[in-house]
Amino acid sequence: MVDKTLELFDCGHRACGGCGAALAARLVTKAAGTNTIVVSATGCMEVFSTPYPETAWKVPWIHSLFENASAVASGVEASLKKQGRTEKVVIMAGDGATFDIGMICISGAFERGHDFTYICYDNEAYMNTGIQRSGATPYDASTTTSPAGKCSFGNKRPKKDIPQIIAAHGAPYVATASIAYPADLMQKVEKAINTVGPCYIQVHAPCCTGWGFEGEQTIAVAKLAIETGLWVNYEMVDGKVVKAKKVVRKPVEEYLKTQKRFRHLFKPTRQDAEIATIQAIADRNAEKYAIDIKLKKE
Amino acid sequence: MMQITEGSHAVADAVRLCRPQVIAAYPITPQTHIVEALADMVADCELDAEYLTVDNELSALSACIGASAAGSRTYSATTSQGLALMFEVCFNAAGMRLPIVMSIANRALGAPLSIWNDQQDSISLRDSGWLQFYAEDNQEATDLHYLAYRVAEDHSVLLPAFVCFDGFILSHTYEPIDTLSQEDIDRFLPKFSPYERLDAADPISFGMYATPEYYLEFRYEMDRALKESKAIIEKRGKEFGQMFGRDYSAMVEGYRLEDADTAIVAMGSICGTTKDAIDEMREEGKKVGLLKIRVFRPFPTEDLARALAHVQRVAVLDKNISLGAKGAVALEVKDALYGSGIPVKGYVIGLGGRDVRKKDIKAIVGLIGKGQGDMFYGLRTEVL
Ligand SMILES: Cc1ncc(C[n+]2csc(CCOP(=O)(O)OP(=O)(O)O)c2C)c(N)n1
Ligand SMILES: [Mg+2]
Numbered sequence: 001m002v003d004k005t006l007e008l009f010d011c012g013h014r015a016c017g018g019c020g021a022a023l024a025a026r027l028v029t030k031a032a033g034t035n036t037i038v039v040s041a042t043g044c045m046e047v048f049s050t051p052y053p054e055t056a057w058k059v060p061w062i063h064s065l066f067e068n069a070s071a072v073a074s075g076v077e078a079s080l081k082k083q084g085r086t087e088k089v090v091i092m093a094g095d096g097a098t099f100d101i102g103m104i105c106i107s108g109a110f111e112r113g114h115d116f117t118y119i120c121y122d123n124e125a126y127m128n129t130g131i132q133r134s135g136a137t138p139y140d141a142s143t144t145t146s147p148a149g150k151c152s153f154g155n156k157r158p159k160k161d162i163p164q165i166i167a168a169h170g171a172p173y174v175a176t177a178s179i180a181y182p183a184d185l186m187q188k189v190e191k192a193i194n195t196v197g198p199c200y201i202q203v204h205a206p207c208c209t210g211w212g213f214e215g216e217q218t219i220a221v222a223k224l225a226i227e228t229g230l231w232v233n234y235e236m237v238d239g240k241v242v243k244a245k246k247v248v249r250k251p252v253e254e255y256l257k258t259q260k261r262f263r264h265l266f267k268p269t270r271q272d273a274e275i276a277t278i279q280a281i282a283d284r285n286a287e288k289y290a291i292d293i294k295l296k297k298e
Numbered sequence: 299m300m301q302i303t304e305g306s307h308a309v310a311d312a313v314r315l316c317r318p319q320v321i322a323a324y325p326i327t328p329q330t331h332i333v334e335a336l337a338d339m340v341a342d343c344e345l346d347a348e349y350l351t352v353d354n355e356l357s358a359l360s361a362c363i364g365a366s367a368a369g370s371r372t373y374s375a376t377t378s379q380g381l382a383l384m385f386e387v388c389f390n391a392a393g394m395r396l397p398i399v400m401s402i403a404n405r406a407l408g409a410p411l412s413i414w415n416d417q418q419d420s421i422s423l424r425d426s427g428w429l430q431f432y433a434e435d436n437q438e439a440t441d442l443h444y445l446a447y448r449v450a451e452d453h454s455v456l457l458p459a460f461v462c463f464d465g466f467i468l469s470h471t472y473e474p475i476d477t478l479s480q481e482d483i484d485r486f487l488p489k490f491s492p493y494e495r496l497d498a499a500d501p502i503s504f505g506m507y508a509t510p511e512y513y514l515e516f517r518y519e520m521d522r523a524l525k526e527s528k529a530i531i532e533k534r535g536k537e538f539g540q541m542f543g544r545d546y547s548a549m550v551e552g553y554r555l556e557d558a559d560t561a562i563v564a565m566g567s568i569c570g571t572t573k574d575a576i577d578e579m580r581e582e583g584k585k586v587g588l589l590k591i592r593v594f595r596p597f598p599t600e601d602l603a604r605a606l607a608h609v610q611r612v613a614v615l616d617k618n619i620s621l622g623a624k625g626a627v628a629l630e631v632k633d634a635l636y637g638s639g640i641p642v643k644g645y646v647i648g649l650g651g652r653d654v655r656k657k658d659i660k661a662i663v664g665l666i667g668k669g670q671g672d673m674f675y676g677l678r679t680e681v682l
């Protein structure tokens with residue numbers, strides 16, 4: 001049994017106050033326990049947690065490069081197997097490291113079937129280098145490389161569906177989670193770690209600095225993502241969705257309005273067509289994962 | 299036991315005797331026969347290793363990083379484009395002080411695409427912190443793997459190592475090889491004992507980021523370890539010689555050099571051709587000798603200066619070119635002999651598999667006699 005009272009991602013790191021990714025690191029390591037080796041990719045989490053000679057990690061931890069965490073983890077896992085050791089391997093990588101630059105290594109590692117758990121903490125942009133867009137950046141979000149402007153509403157493409165791509169590799173367990181639902185997140189981590197083979201969990205981790213909201217609002221913002229259907233918490237076993245969190249949906253505006261990255265949709269003039277497009281994304285999510293709680297009277 | 303073996307198979311066999319626990323590699327000509335032979339050994343339970351058939355070379359070396367950091371002896375092999383794809387990972391493996399050994403079946407880099415031999419690939423990674431051994435023949439190519447592990451894993455070194463041998467010219471050539479036994483190698487190469495490893499019982503962080511207050515010192519420590527590895531190479535190379543009769547304690551090796559007035563400096567299989575050419579020139583009364591460089595990193599500056607102190611001129615053969623400057627070996631030799639007054643000329647030769655024959659070596663000796671050099675040798679001017 002894992003002792004959940006232990007803090008294995010400890011204080012002293014340099015994350016911003018209200019950092020969703022730091023909270024994810026804390027919850028994931030808590031759920032994983034001490035018999036864990038963490039492999040990180042370059043990105044905010046790696047940088048804010050390990051300024052030499054200090055480290056926030058109380059479990060063995062390794063970082064090599066931006067794009068190769070899953071390959072490094074493959075080597076760690078093979079090495080442990082050869083030595084007959086029992087540590088569990090957990091990857092912690094950002095959305096850029098996962099959706100974009102790390103995709104070849106990820107595909108290879110999932111195909112090879114290593115026994116690891118891959119956690120993508122998804123803050124929906126390259127935060128470490130100054131809030132540039134990634135394949136995880138949502139439609140119309142303004143970032144430093146997809147800025148809203150006189151003839152632009154921000155990021156032109158919707159988020160890539162990476163969990164489906166991972167599931168298509170035959171991963172036995174794929175899930176999404178949110179830092180706003182810590183118990184659910186920790187349960188999923190435990191499930192993934194105890195499932196033999198390569199598992200994937202994508203954790204929604206709002207970034208107050210990059211998205212433009214106050215640090216004390218992180219959980220509230222993450223919750224609104226779920227409540228509007230723009231983020232769905234679900235589980236896939238052997239490629240099939242087996243569970244999704246149901247909600248009484250709110251209009252997407254309630255989420256969009258909380259963040260400066262969507263400010264251009266409301267000011268100087270309200271962009272009804274764009275907001276409707278985003279609402280349609282939420283509606284499709286709701287239909288696909290059947291998350292709508294139907295009120296009895298209907 | 300003497301056996302007539304293809305270079306790649308001899309290397310694979312040497313790797314087997316080193317008992318690597320994790321192998322990760324991606325096929326590329328002319329390295330393929332090595333990784334295929336290792337796969338056969340694993341399939342036949344002759345080699346008890348985790349063999350990762352990865353998705354590309356970047357993943358191969360990255361997996362080696364993870365495996366080595368977790369405490370296993372690890373191995374990879376590549377060449378040319380594969381090594382270029384590993385560029386970032388090579389610097390990283392060295393900076394993390396992981397004693398990975400990688401065979402390089404040397405090949406040219408594109409464009410234009412060429413599968414044939416030169417040494418541009420490994421030379422282009424000379425600044426990455428890896429030890430670089432170069433073999434003249436297949437016996438040396440095999441033996442240098444044992445030495446490479448022994449030196450790289452030494453706790454005063456802890457740096458990765460390339461064992462380089464010319465693609466096709468050595469990798470695909472059958473030569474008689476003195477094959478050692480498992481007991482032999484077990485006596486020479488002890489079990490891998492990592493200096494530090496990823497271990498839940500004693501958690502440490504690997505690969506942290508360094509601010510300007512620390513980075514310079516990290517690089518200094520790497521440079522120091524690489525330079526000090528010379529003493530370890532000498533010690534273990536001598537020990538190998540005492541055990542098996544082939545002494546690898548010298549970083550550079552002279553051939554008919556003692557009374558030479560003209561020295562040729564070279565690396566790799568070209569040394570064999572050069573020795574034959576020297577024998578013939580000696581018959582004609584020409585006092586030519588060879589200085590072969592076996593270890594390019596750490597560069598044996600003092601050894602080289604000492605070995606060449608008595609000659610009147612030095613011709614350096616480079617199977618690489620730092621475009622816009624000179625061949626990398628010539629640059630090193632000029633540095634080593636700076637202030638000695640001995641003229642040094644470089645000859646870029648044999649790139650992309652262009653054959654180098656005895657007559658070419660003789661022609662270069664003619665050129666340096668006339669003071670001509672620092673040039674490409676053997677250009678087909680009609681196609682320029
Ligand atoms: C090969 C390579 N390209 C680019 C970079 C620069 N870089 C470092 S971190 C990063 C973005 C990281 O984004 P993500 O994975 O989403 O993590 P985050 O910082 O958002 O937590 C980039 C572009 C790099 N380190 N290496
Ligand atoms: Mg990110």
